[in-house]
Amino acid sequence: MKGKVHGYGGKMTLGERLYLGEIFRGLGITIRHVIRNLLHTGDMPTVQYPEERRAYSPRFRGRHRLMKREDGTPRCVACMMCSTACPADCIHIVAEEHPDPAIEKAPASFEIDLLRCVYCGLCEEACPCDAIRMDTGIYDMAADSRAKFYVDKEFLLNNTTDGTR
């Protein structure tokens, strides 16, 4: 870009002090961009959110989900590794006895306070059963009360991404 950059106490040239010339110069830049964008719509940097969405990396950490066993019950064994690892203290699990002695332990309740969550992914990493994942890609969450961000086991179990695995 040409032209001087003025700091405090800098002196403007006569042309700059007349204002009008500079205003038309600025308008010209704007109009140039409008025309270029109209001719090359594909190169526009703006994303038409929410109709259009940017593709995120598969490693992007979105809203959590709980994985299921083949029979549909949660894979989680309520070992509390995730809630222990959680730096935001947002995972609250109550354990119960599972009727199958081979499984032994299961979550009676599994709640995440999404407003406290910092989406660090330590819970995924701590999980020994691959029961909690953050691969839903969901990042736009809106609700009209705080209570709705306090999500329970049922919500997390059915909180799947488009390509359900």
Place this chain on the structure above:
Amino acid sequence: MVKLTIDGRELEFAAGTSLFEACRVARGEALPHFCYHPDLSVAGVCRLCQVEVEGMPKLTIACNTSVREGMVVHTRSERVRRAAQQILEMHLINHPVDCPICDQAGECGLQDQYMNYGLYESEVSISDKVNKAKVQVIGPRVVLDKERCVLCSRCVRFCDEVTRTGELGIFNRGDRAEIGVAPGRQLDNAYSLNTVDICPVGALTSLDFRFKKRVWLLRSTPSICHGCATGCNVRVDHEAGTVYRLKPRRNPAVNGSWMCDEGRDTYRELHAASRLSEPLLRRDGELRAATWPEAWAALAGAAGRELPPGAAVVSPRQSLEEIALFAHLAAALGVPAAAIGGGPREADRGEGDDLLRSADLAPNRAALGWLGLQEPAGADLAARVRAAKGAVLVYGADPAADAPGWREAVAGRTVIHLGTHRNATAEAADIVIPLSAWAERDGLFVNRQGRVQASRRAIARPGLAQEDWRFLADWLAAAGAAEVPASLPELRRWVAGRVTALAGVDLAVLPPEGLVPDAVAAGSGGES
């Protein structure tokens, strides 16, 4: 004395000391072990505590070796380390390694040893592990997982040697060997949960504590059990104001490493629905919640209307300081000395046995005697209260439930109940003051041996409940008494000065095993 060298350090031990204990002193930490336990016989089955003794061709297990003059022992050599690794690998062959669902995770011997002696890359295939029964309820309080067991036999030895009930045994051989209860029997002795404590792995877990809390989240406070007059040393395990379990703390002079199952249940009363969390005043015939200023006004009114209060009853469940201060307060309020006492005597009667459980369920009865307070039987107590005029102060006790004739004796009189729970006396009282339950404040207790032991505050008090001595001191000040202790240490000094048994004892520095005052040890002072 025997002189020997361990890891290059020359040390002296009494003859007959086990090499295991000698190594514990020399190393500052125990050798790796599963089967050794200081309060059980030596089994020598886990083979983990092997050490190198110069002159011996093979490694030897320290637990089954006594110290000898001139022994030269190495506990940190490569040969010893390799042996521990190999033995640990063997222990892990058939272990399911299901730590995420195992309640022992976090306080597991196998996990701890693995951090030090793990092979990390085992040569044994995990596919052909021997499967055994899981989640077997073998008694009213204990769950057995046979896969996790390392066959250290501690639980079997405990039932054979300590309780002498012999419910458990090792069945089958080789890698099919497993712990089990004899057919048709249950692990249902009064000390069954000690097997869970001494189990170094997650094979035995407590039905009550199972899955309630991960152990690494718990904080521990050393305290004493308030279940009976034995005063077993315990650890109160709690998190965020909730107590989850009591575990015994080793004190050879009182309880060894054990405590009874009933004692472990005493934590429940701390969170009972009947726990008082605010002052209650009787209005229009019903107890209603009140604020502290209202409660103080009511106390002043009750005392003013019926001055002096006629009788004061204190429970032997309160601490030494509290009983002393309460007696002092009652006297300052004008209660005749003869009408201040504990009771009723027959309350707190339990079963008892010759091991730890005491037939006297009050943890501090000896303190009543030390403070010169009488303890009349129920009928006598009621008669004594009936004879006295004026308001009746009840602290901690529940005479309405325990003393026959109590209700008639106090009919139409103001009853002031200082306590922790909404018991029968509180229900019938006019003024109910919420104070601290046993895990919510510091206090000293005198057990059946005459041993003074400290109970420590583990959790916060609920709601508006107050610390006992502070409330009593405030009331003393309000009553215009001259001697009002300003802090707990000051109160303890004041108590020590009033009790002849405690002459010359500094209650601020109690040894970890508690203290039997010389005057008590020399005299007849209590059974032992």
